[in-house]
Amino acid sequence: MKTECCCRPEVAGTFDFVLEKRPDRDYVILVLSDTQMLAWWWSNEASPERNSLRYTIEELINNTDPDLILCTGDITADGREEVFRDFGVYMDSLEIPWATVWGNHDHTYRIFPDYGMSLADMEALYTNGFKNCLFCAGDPAMGSGNFTIGICEGERFVEAIFMMDSHTVQAYTDADGHEFMSEASINDAQQAWYRERVEAMRQLGCLDSTIVTHQPLTGHAMAFRAALADLDTYTSQLRPDSAKYGVGWREEYKDTSFGIFRVKCDCAGLVCGHIHPDDGMHDLLRTLGHTKNAVCGHCHENNMSVLFEGIRYTHGLKTGGGANSYWNFDFGQNGGTVIRVASDGVTDLYHEYVPYPDFFEKSQCHGKVRAPFDPEYNG
Numbered sequence: 001m002k003t004e005c006c007c008r009p010e011v012a013g014t015f016d017f018v019l020e021k022r023p024d025r026d027y028v029i030l031v032l033s034d035t036q037m038l039a040w041w042w043s044n045e046a047s048p049e050r051n052s053l054r055y056t057i058e059e060l061i062n063n064t065d066p067d068l069i070l071c072t073g074d075i076t077a078d079g080r081e082e083v084f085r086d087f088g089v090y091m092d093s094l095e096i097p098w099a100t101v102w103g104n105h106d107h108t109y110r111i112f113p114d115y116g117m118s119l120a121d122m123e124a125l126y127t128n129g130f131k132n133c134l135f136c137a138g139d140p141a142m143g144s145g146n147f148t149i150g151i152c153e154g155e156r157f158v159e160a161i162f163m164m165d166s167h168t169v170q171a172y173t174d175a176d177g178h179e180f181m182s183e184a185s186i187n188d189a190q191q192a193w194y195r196e197r198v199e200a201m202r203q204l205g206c207l208d209s210t211i212v213t214h215q216p217l218t219g220h221a222m223a224f225r226a227a228l229a230d231l232d233t234y235t236s237q238l239r240p241d242s243a244k245y246g247v248g249w250r251e252e253y254k255d256t257s258f259g260i261f262r263v264k265c266d267c268a269g270l271v272c273g274h275i276h277p278d279d280g281m282h283d284l285l286r287t288l289g290h291t292k293n294a295v296c297g298h299c300h301e302n303n304m305s306v307l308f309e310g311i312r313y314t315h316g317l318k319t320g321g322g323a324n325s326y327w328n329f330d331f332g333q334n335g336g337t338v339i340r341v342a343s344d345g346v347t348d349l350y351h352e353y354v355p356y357p358d359f360f361e362k363s364q365c366h367g368k369v370r371a372p373f374d375p376e377y378n379g
């Protein structure tokens with residue numbers, strides 16, 4: 001099932017992995033976001049968090065029949081080796097190719113080196129430990145886990161996936177010389193690599209790509225600020241029915257956008273409380289015109305999807321009850337994000353909602369009454 005590019009020499013240096021699309025049906029990519037298991041949840045067979053995650057993934061598979069599963073990172077909440085291992089064993093048991101980027105929680109070792117699994121061990125485990133897992137550490141100058149997956153139909157590549165490290169923390173100096181630590185930017189080495197790979201993909205006739213990161217890109221912040229009329233008024237109040245009726249959206253975005261922006265951002269360009277200096281990635285995407293979709297995780301309460309300057313920026317829908325927020329629970333914001341690929345690239349992207357199972361609902365004892373699940377709210 002795992003096909004590495006060395007079997008087709010002409011794609012070496014363009015795609016790290018190649019998967020085949022059947023000509024008679026769409027290729028379905030299921031994106032899981034922020035599974036975020038603690039070791040004591042994942043190891044406890046009675047844990048509602050563990051079981052709600054497995055239930056959610058299995059429902060998603062039943063409902064979408066995916067060909068490939070992508071994880072937007074924060075596989076773990078605590079960075080523990082046993083969670084990385086047990087999650088990988090579980091994902092491999094599904095017998096569907098899967099791949100992940102790392103999230104900030106997966107880098108727990110940076111703060112607690114004696115507690116979290118080391119990066120070298122994470123990379124070794126996900127490169128070699130699971131037969132259905134696609135992972136390449138890539139050039140360390142770019143971080144960890146920058147690699148590409150090509151999807152071909154016959155000899156023709158119909159879609160490319162860029163799995164990219166959005167970096168937990170990196171130094172940033174703004175135009176005025178102020179130094180600070182920024183979260184989520186795509187560094188110069190990554191941008192050069194992205195440019196080279198896009199050019200190589202075009203040589204192979206591949207004209208469409210999707211970027212998957214953990215943290216939102218600068219473009220996500222730009223898109224959400226553009227689409228929401230009044231962030232201060234609406235972002236802390238948005239509910240699923242607000243998305244349904246387009247409350248708070250600028251008119252020109254209503255027809256092409258969907259989902260929820262719950263975590264407040266301000267006019268300095270913060271998304272989910274993290275500083276977003278302009279790393280130039282959005283301009284690069286616009287200039288090259290190859291990537292039409294960028295999907296991230298990280299902000300559990302956001303699942304907004306906005307078409308902005310030719311690129312659809314999407315927050316993946318949170319998957320399962322791990323490190324859940326009450327808000328997600330109260331309004332049934334659980335599931336995954338589906339990307340459908342036809343013979344000419346991505347044709348559809350939407351959230352696939354999974355109502356929380358009863359056993360998880362009963363385990364939530366925060367004294368609130370959950371709103372009934374209404375698919376129309378979540379469309």
Ligand SMILES: [Fe+2]
Nearest residue numbers: 074103104298
């Ligand atoms: Fe995160």
